[in-house]
Amino acid sequence: MAQTELDYIEVARDVLKTEKKATVAEVMELSKEEADVFWPLYNEYNNKVSEIQNQRIRLIMDYAENFENLNAEKVDEIWTGTIKVKSELLKLEKSYYKKFKKILPVKKAALYFQAENKIETLINAQLALEIPFIEVK
Numbered sequence: 001m002a003q004t005e006l007d008y009i010e011v012a013r014d015v016l017k018t019e020k021k022a023t024v025a026e027v028m029e030l031s032k033e034e035a036d037v038f039w040p041l042y043n044e045y046n047n048k049v050s051e052i053q054n055q056r057i058r059l060i061m062d063y064a065e066n067f068e069n070l071n072a073e074k075v076d077e078i079w080t081g082t083i084k085v086k087s088e089l090l091k092l093e094k095s096y097y098k099k100f101k102k103i104l105p106v107k108k109a110a111l112y113f114q115a116e117n118k119i120e121t122l123i124n125a126q127l128a129l130e131i132p133f134i135e136v137k
Contacts, residue, residue, distance in 0.1 A: 016123075037103040041103060045096045048096075049089065052092065055088075056085045063078050067132070093116075
């Protein structure tokens with residue numbers, strides 16, 4: 001069952017990556033010269049984001065697997081992990097914003113991260129609708 005869920009997640013991620021890349025391309029309106037330097041850095045950044053998001057997926061799956069019998073210790077472990085993932089993503093974003101500013105005008109670097117933020121917000125909104133609240137008894 002868990003392998004089937006992981007397979008589904010990977011397929012969904014591949015589709016999302018393709019759609020996301022198309023959206024970013026449309027939003028960014030890069031010149032040929034900008035595109036030549038942007039896309040390799042984009043791929044590098046998104047590969048690192050995916051590595052961190054893998055931790056998030058494991059946390060969500062852990063939550064789902066233990067939902068019926070969540071104790072305070074497990075809740076704390078999952079929430080602490082969630083905070084760690086958010087912190088790692090923010091640290092990565094700060095680091096890569098500096099890198100994007102070196103290859104693009106500041107407005108385009110900021111536009112890229114604005115697009116990333118909007119896409120991530122949409123994903124988070126969908127997850128929020130699907131992940132149930134902790135039951136406090």
